[in-house]
Amino acid sequence: MPNFLHSPLLTAIVAALAIGTASAAPPTTPSVVATTGMIGDIAADVAGPCLEVTTLMGPGVDPHLYRATARDVRTLQGADLVLFHGLDLEGQLGQVLERLGARTPTHAVGEGVTPDAERLTVEGGLIDPHVWMDPTIWGRVPSALAERFAALAPECADDLATRADAATALLHDLDAWIGRVVDTVPPEARVLVTAHDAFGYFARRYGFEVVAIQGISTEAEASVRDVRETADLVVARRIPSVFFETSISPRTVEAVIAAARDRGADVEVGGELYADALGPAGTSAGTYTGMIVHTVATISLGLGGSLPPFDGALAAWAEGRTDLPSAAGGE
Secondary structure, eight states, X not given: OOOGGGOHHHHHHHHHHHHHHHHHSOOOOOEEEESSHXXXXXXXXXXXXXXXXXXXXXXXXXXXXXXXXXXXXXXXHTOSEEEEOOTTXXXXXXXXXXXXXXXXXXXXXXXXXXXXXXOOBOTTSOBOOOGGGSHHHHTTHHHHHHHHHHHHOGGGHHHHHHHXXXXXXXXXXXXXXXXXXXXXXXXXXXXXXXXXSOOHHHHHHHTOEEEXXXXXXXXXXXXXXXXXXXXXXXXXXXOOEEEEETTSOTHHHHHHHHHHHHTTOOOEEEEEXXXXXXXXXXXXXXXXXXXXXXXXXXHHHHTTOOOOOOOHHXXXXXTTOSSSOGGGTOO
8 A cells, every 4th residue: 555644745735735824824913002092092193004003991081090801901911012101100000011011012101202301290209190291292102102113013114104203293283283372371361270180291381380179190089178279279360260171070170160159259161171081982082183182272262262273284184074173173
C-alpha cells in the first residue's frame, strides 16, 4: 500500500491549505479604548480607519465617580492600547487601570500633555485634572496620540500625522474664537459660578474668576455652609447668572439661586455647561469641539456677552451643523 502520509502530493495539499488559510485571514485593526469622551473623540478623529476606538464613559457620566463594570474590564483587557486621563480624574477606576497596566499598554493622556509647571493645585495640594478646559493644552493631544497610534499601525503613520495636524489646527482656531467671545463679556461680569471646580484652566486661559460650590472632585457633597457662602457672593457681586453642569445634580446650584433670591438678588440659571463629559452622541456637543463651543456660548450669553462668527478650521467644522448657537454660525 502506498504511504500517503509521506507522499509529495499530500505535502503539496497541506502547504496549499496553509497558504489559503493564511491569505484568507483578515488583518486585525488595532483596538484602542479611551476612558472619557474628551479623549475618545480626539482619538477617533486622529485614528480614522486605521484603528478602532471605543469610549467607556458615555454622555453625562461623571468620571470622578465612574465605576467599571465587568463588561468594561473585559473591554479594557481586550485592547491593544488604553488611553486614560490621569491626574487622578478617574478616581474610582484608578485601581483597575493600575492592575491593567501590568499586561496591557496604557497611556495617561491628560497627564502627558500637561507639564508640572502648568498644573493647577487647589487646597490640600490636589492637582486639578480638568486640563481639557483649556484648548491650548488639549491641542497637544492629537500629535501625542498620532505618535502612539503609529506604533500600532505603522503603515498609517503619514495618515495619522495628517489627521493630527488637522485636529490641532481646529483646536487652535477654537481657542482664538473663545478669545473673541470673552472680549464681548463685560470684565466685571467674568465671574463663573458653577457646581464644582472644573473651570480653573479655562479661567486661567481666558481671564475669569471661578466660584465653585464644590471642589475639583464631585465625590464629596457640598455643605450648607458652601451653599450659603456662594449665595452671599452672588448677592454681594450682583452676579446675573449661575450655571448647572450636565454631569452633576442641579440641587446645589438650585439651592444657591433660592438663597440668593431670598435676599433680593436678581439671579437666573445661565444654562447647562459641559465640564466632565460630552453631550449626547450624534450632536455637536457630543464632540470635544462642540462641547467647548456650547459651554463657552452658554457662559457668554449668560453673563452679558455675545457670539462672534466662527472662522478658519472652526467654520469648516461647523458647516452643516444645525444645533450650534445661531450667532456663532449655526442655523
